Each structure stands twice: as structure tokens, then as C-alpha cells.
Amino acid sequence: MLERKIYRKLDEWKRTSDKKALCIIGARQIGKTTIIREFAKKNYEHYVEVNFILDKEAGKIFDGNLDADTIITNLTAFKMQEFVPGKTLIFLDEIQECPNARCAIKFLVEDGRFDYIESGSLLGVRYKEVPSYAVGYEEICYMYPMDFEEYIRANGVxxxxxxxxKTCYSEHSEVPEVVHQTMLKLFYTYIVVGGMPAVVQIYVNTHDIGKVVALQREILELYRLDIGKYAEGSDKIKIRAIFDSIPAQLNSKNRRFILNKLVDCLEKCLICRHIRRFAD
Incomplete structure (x- = not known):
């Protein structure tokens, strides 16, 4: 399994008394589900997962009465698993597909019998569908693709x-040449491979750039399909055109296009990030 920094956040959350539900927000295919499953299996005797995309009927659990007893009764019948108070994690995956579930988190957290992790993408652009946020009952945590440190760890550093x-950086001292050259080579491959965990894993296992590119294309197509699914009206064509133009715009001298058009549409979905210049 690839080492991810967010695992430390999950450990901190688990140790917190009077914990809220943890809501992990991030783009598709960045490893949210994988890391939460791994965490659940290592830290809980009982683990219940509901995926609102794969389990099409799961949304009905949260129809009507949203009191904790009713929801838990319905969820127990739906999953046919044992729910043990104090020893069970309930993982609500792709929660953007069921706004009522996110609304119900308040009552489930107040009930206090179980721990809850929510995970989803596109939450930033579907906020209007949530009848009432569980303010004070959710801890929001943003997750991103693998950064360079995670990438080099995956490659054996x-x-x-x-x-x-880190010491050289903080002390403004020179990095040993052999280390510098090794990091440069890894950085060049990181630029090509990127930070999607599945793509990184394929590269680490095979070093086959053909397989890397093939999987990258699959993920890009999934993103395009999501744009078609979630964007409204004429925005579908506009947002897809903006998304497809990212490589060309990155190579363009005109940076204003990125700031004016991309940040609004795509940064909310955590698909792209605006990296500002820094001097150090």
C-alpha cells in the first residue's frame, strides 16, 4: 500500500474524544476510499461501508425520518452486518450522491454509538442540494493527489x-550532489507520472510509461464523464472545454486565462490547484 500523509490525520481523529464525523473531500481517483478502508480494517473490530454510487438503493435509508434509531435500523437491515457500539466505523462513500445522508450526520453523531467517516468528490459544487449542513458535527479534511514527498517514498526514498x-531546506544549506541528482531524476518522472495513486503504483511496479499513459487517459475520461454528469446546461460544454485546454494553457505565456476561467470552475472540485509564486 502506498504511504499517504492523510493517514496521520485519520489517526489523530480516531484518538479524539467526542469526535465529529470526518468528511474527506477530494477529486476522483486520488485514493480516498483505499486509505479509509485500510484505516478501518486496522483500527476497528467492525467496519460498515455504504457506497452511494455502487449501492443504488442505499439512498432510501435516509429518506423520511432522519432520527438516528431509524437510520441505524434501516442501515443494519440493508447491510446485514453487526453494528457494535464503540467498536464500529460506518463509512459513507460518495456521499455527494445522497445529500440527505450528509444532513443526517448531525443526528448520528449526537447519538454517539458509532464513528463516521464521509467521503466524496464534487462536494464543493453540489452544496445547494444539502437541505441543512451538519454544522458543528463534521470535521472537514481535504485530500489531494500524491505530492512529491509521497511520490518519492513510493519510489523507495x-x-x-x-x-x-528538509534540513537542507530549513538551514539554506547545499544538498549533496548525489542526492540532488537523484531527486531531479525523480522529479522529472513525477512530472510525467503525476500523483494519482493507481498511476504511481503502475509506474513503481513496471516503469512502463505506456501503461502509465493508458491509465492516465482512463482517469481523464472519467473526469470528462463527471463533468457531463454534474454540470448544468451549457456549462457542460464550457467546463469540458476549459478542462481539455489545461495542458495548452500551462504551456501558454498568457497566464490570465488559467486564473480567470479555471480556478472558479475546477478548483472547487479539487481537479486543479492554483499554485502561487513564492520566492524562497
């Missing part, structure tokens, strides 16, 4: 080397 790099 050891903790001691990473600590050396």
Missing part, C-alpha cells in the same frame, strides 16, 4: 534522505 532534504 528512505526517511533519512527526506529528513536530510
Amino acid at each position: 528512505q526517511d533519512s534522505t527526506i529528513e536530510l532534504l
Whole structure:
């Protein structure tokens, strides 16, 4: 399994007394479900997962009365699993597909018998569908594709080397040449491979760029399909055109296009990030 920084956040949340529901928000295919499953299996005796895309009928659990007893009764019947108070994690995946479920989190957290993690993408553009936010009952955590540190760990760079790099950065000292050259080579491959976990894993396992590109194209097509599914009216064509133009705009001298058009439409979905210039 690829090491992800967010796992530390999950550990901190688990140790918190009077914990809220943890809502992990991020783009598609960045590893949210994988990391939550791994965490659940290691830290809970009982683990219940509801995926609102795969389990088409699951949304009905949250229709009508949203009191905790009714929801838990319906959920137990739907999943046919054992729910043990204090020892069970309930994972609500793709929660953007069921706004009522996110609304119900308030009552489930107040009930206090179980721990809850929500996960979803596109939550930033579907907020209007949520009847009432569970203000004070959710802890929001944003997740992104693998950063360069996570990437080099996946490629075998050891903790001691990473600590050396951090020390050199903080002390403004020179990085040893052999380390510098190794990091440059890894950075060049990171630019090509990117941070999608499945793509990184294929590269680590095979070093086959053909397989890397094939999977990248599959993920891009999934994003295009999502734009068609969630965007409204004429926005579908506009947003898809903007999304498809990202590579060309990154290579353009005209940076204003990115700031004016992309940030609004795509940054809300965590599909792209606006990286501002820094001097250090």
C-alpha cells in the first residue's frame, strides 16, 4: 500500500474524544476510499461501508425520518452486518450522491454509538442540494493527489534522505550532489507520472510509461464523464472545454486565462490547484 500523509490525520481523529464525523473531500481517483478502508480494517473490530454510487438503493435509508434509531435500523437491515457500539466505523462513500445522508450526520453523531467517516468528490459544487449542513458535527479534511514527498517514498526514498532534504531546506544549506541528482531524476518522472495513486503504483511496479499513459487517459475520461454528469446546461460544454485546454494553457505565456476561467470552475472540485509564486 502506498504511504499517504492523510493517514496521520485519520489517526489523530480516531484518538479524539467526542469526535465529529470526518468528511474527506477530494477529486476522483486520488485514493480516498483505499486509505479509509485500510484505516478501518486496522483500527476497528467492525467496519460498515455504504457506497452511494455502487449501492443504488442505499439512498432510501435516509429518506423520511432522519432520527438516528431509524437510520441505524434501516442501515443494519440493508447491510446485514453487526453494528457494535464503540467498536464500529460506518463509512459513507460518495456521499455527494445522497445529500440527505450528509444532513443526517448531525443526528448520528449526537447519538454517539458509532464513528463516521464521509467521503466524496464534487462536494464543493453540489452544496445547494444539502437541505441543512451538519454544522458543528463534521470535521472537514481535504485530500489531494500524491505530492512529491509521497511520490518519492513510493519510489523507495528512505526517511533519512527526506529528513536530510528538509534540513537542507530549513538551514539554506547545499544538498549533496548525489542526492540532488537523484531527486531531479525523480522529479522529472513525477512530472510525467503525476500523483494519482493507481498511476504511481503502475509506474513503481513496471516503469512502463505506456501503461502509465493508458491509465492516465482512463482517469481523464472519467473526469470528462463527471463533468457531463454534474454540470448544468451549457456549462457542460464550457467546463469540458476549459478542462481539455489545461495542458495548452500551462504551456501558454498568457497566464490570465488559467486564473480567470479555471480556478472558479475546477478548483472547487479539487481537479486543479492554483499554485502561487513564492520566492524562497
